[in-house]
Amino acid sequence: MKLSDLAKSAGQSLFQNRSRSLLTVLGIVIGIAAVILMLSIGQGAQGLILNQIADLGSDQIFVESGSSDTANGPPSPFTEQVLTLDDVDTLRRRGDFAFVGSQLISQTTVGNSEESLITSVYGVDEYQLEIFPADIATGRYFDNSDVEGYSKVAVLGEKLASELFGDQDPIGEKVTVKNTTFRVIGVLAKQGSRFFQDLDGNIYIPVTTAQRDVFGVNYVSYIAARAKGDLEEAKEEARFILRDAHKIDNPEGDLAKDDFNVSSQEDAVQTIGIVGTALSALLASIAAISLLVGGIGIMNIMLVSVTERTKEIGLRKAIGATESEILRQFLLEAVLLTFFGGLLGIMIGVGCSALIALVLTHVIDGWQLVIPPSAILLSACVSTAIGLTFGYYPAKRAARLDPIEALRYE
Amino acid sequence: MNTLIELKHIKKDYVNGEIITPVLHDINLSIMEGEFVALMGPSGSGKSTLMHILGLLDTTTSGEYLFNGRDVAKLEKDALAIMRRNAVGFVFQAFHLLPKATVLENVMLPLVYKGVEGDERKKLAEAALTSVGLSDRMDHLPNQISGGQRQRVAIARALVNDPAVIFADEPTGNLDSVSSEQVMGILKDLNASGRTIVMVTHEPDIALHAKRVIRIKDGAVQSDTMSDSKPPLPPSTSSTPLS
């Protein structure tokens, strides 16, 4: 029997039962669509995050309050804030860092005579832009005298500036942060979002003013620094200096004993990698289960089909079909079924990925639709393999039927 | 004339688990090329069983079956399938047409397995259908034609691969007398053009069309007569000393 005849006869029999074929293959369709979607979103997210990290540079280190145990979780409001501007000074004086900067971050109301809204307020110093590079659109940034002198001056994010002042030039205008009035001295250029945070809505004020006049605290949320040489050495140096400053007796370097935690982008990349892998594993297992269930469905319907067509098989054998020809016919039916299911799944998966990308580009800056070609190839192979695997047993059953008994089957 | 079929001490038991049903005991007979044989006998005497063995669809329990000089028991399953597609045509009492395929497609089916090209396949099938008088029903489905026509389709399917022999198990069993005569006319014509025909029938007047009548009873050959009033052949044509 020629392959073209084989394919034609397999295709015909699937087409004759088309609604059943479609329902049978639904499990495969969903499974493959899930695989595509998962790989697309996974790669999209990874690409986005790695891009942002690359933008930021990889020599930054961060110090925050709380020992490393608590620091790994989400920031807790119960963590005692132990980092102060003295610590920042100490690090600058004693450490060998390119830059050390302070950040006091909080949400509060920001407004002028017309608008009022709640946004992130960053208390920073003159080194902020050295550590987190950004362009200045108009005006200027803080200098040392602004910070030392508790100046009431502010720099606005691009979006915040247009929300508060529209087309009007905000330089020299007044904004109120909580209850204190500031004079706008600069506006940053559009930055987009970083790690899913919109940076353009922020307002920046000198950290000293933020501590004393706005929030009435004496701590900072983060100390950020840029290392000169080796990142790990810089982290270790920061730990050493701060242990000394905080009078923590910890010569063995047990991170759990510290009341602060030093990390870097690298750690973040690692964490993202771990989370990403876990998420991928979860999605992959969902897809695998769906494909397994789909495969069992294929096997089931193929067994039903073999039983239904017992007479036909008997006749085919009686007029001279060999066992391997019958086997191939049913195997091909199963493979065609799963292969087209796979194709349908790929189309749906790509469609959904595109749809999600379309939505996400509005929410997250820099999100890109990524359909890895390997995912499509993998899906096509997997769906074919499922057909072969789960179609084999029914096909073997068909091939082994005794022609006389099969013809007698009612 | 060559001997096409030779059976020596054929024995057939059906085995279903513990239960063994002996059906054929000691069948000895030979059929020459070009013969037209009618197999007769009471219901349950083993005619269909014998036909299935002759048609290479079933195996024997013991004994020797030579088809065209070859020992069938020594052939692999695949070799048997290939012999079925090349040398044997089978007509069933219940027609066994594929219900979803057209008349033409049904007749083309053996050629598909034989590997005949599409165009040639169609030509041969059309010729076979024309020879059974169904050139105007080729695109019908089996449930759109009469029982007699279905059996003629089955005959066309049996002869389309130009077999050495056609086995017909009660080909007229489900047909009225007019259709039966038509079917017998076709089989007779096929025989007249040199094809060997072996047919099972219950009806004496159908058996009259054959040149030779073999009667089976209780799994053995009871009588074997040439219908053109030649002296009857002995029940066993092979003169093997062991029996």
Ligand SMILES: Nc1ncnc2c1ncn2[C@@H]1O[C@H](COP(=O)(O)OP(=O)(O)OP(=O)(O)O)[C@@H](O)[C@H]1O
């Ligand atoms: N698969 C089977 N298992 C067990 N016994 C069987 C099987 N097939 C047939 N038989 C038995 O073998 C005997 C012969 O059956 P067979 O069909 O050959 O008879 P037959 O001569 O063709 O009868 P009829 O004229 O009614 O068609 C019967 O007694 C039947 O019960």
Ligand SMILES: [Mg+2]
């Ligand atoms: Mg019978």
